[in-house]
Amino acid sequence: MAENVFKLSDLKDKAPKLVGIPTGTKLDEMFYKLEYQEKSKRFVKQTLGGIPYTAVLNITGSPDTGKSVFVEQFAVVQASQGYGVLFVTTESPAEFLYPALKQKALALKQDFSRVEENIVIIDASQNDKLRENMQELLDTMANVIKYKKVKNVVIDSVTGLYEHKEVMARKTVRQIYNFLKKFRQTALLVSQKRSANNGGAEAAGGLAVPHILDGTIVFEKKVIESRWDENLYKMPIGSVLRLVRIEGCRLAPHASDTYVFEITDTGLIDIKKPLKDFIK
Ligand SMILES: Nc1ncnc2c1ncn2[C@@H]1O[C@H](COP(=O)(O)OP(=O)(O)O)[C@@H](O)[C@H]1O
């Protein structure tokens, strides 16, 4: 027995506090917490002001839906507030990340010198060994987390770690998840979707990713291509409607609506309103 067996009361002080870690987008208001009020003996709903602390979330969607823009914005917002961020890139080489992160910092009117100091990048895009050897990647990440006081981790993308061996998806994701939990990180893991046809959380590698992680945020885009779409969305044919929703989170209650958002010219996520209000 012992090590993995707990009496419920033993866990009293072990649960992480439910606090919000800001992403700099309206998603921060879409997570809630329920405060129990002794007086009225009722739960009162309050916005969390961020994604739940220590959540490891799956950020999924087809190509070009805004996943990278979102996780980069999260990295910049956290770094600008003085928190260390580890950004693991398996796709875009590190030197391409620099201008993207700088532009976001400037657009958010944040001090870029501070952001620069607080973000550490592990570039696995150019290094097969880091991508192919999980232990080597985790050891490198552990060093950065310990010595740079990292609180937040972004991996863009985890799909890049099991690209040509999808049977490994579950094991890979489980290892990373356990690692991030051990280091009490708040983390966004981007996973790619194979096709635009499947609207749910399922990522390349099957359901491994959404089942293991604490929650999923789905990014989508819809091209207006018929008279019907044109009338429904009041947008011209050929234009693009971008959508985002939280599809489950086991750490905090959340809005379940689909929201309309835009990517601004300066590369920021701007969430507008629920789709149901947008089409009214
Ligand atoms: N700095 C930027 N300024 C304007 N648009 C941008 C900027 N960065 C990305 N975009 C646009 O955002 C869209 C989504 O990009 P991205 O987040 O990279 O998609 P993915 O979901 O594949 O990661 C793309 O159409 C891209 O052109």
Ligand SMILES: [Mg+2]
């Ligand atoms: Mg991307």
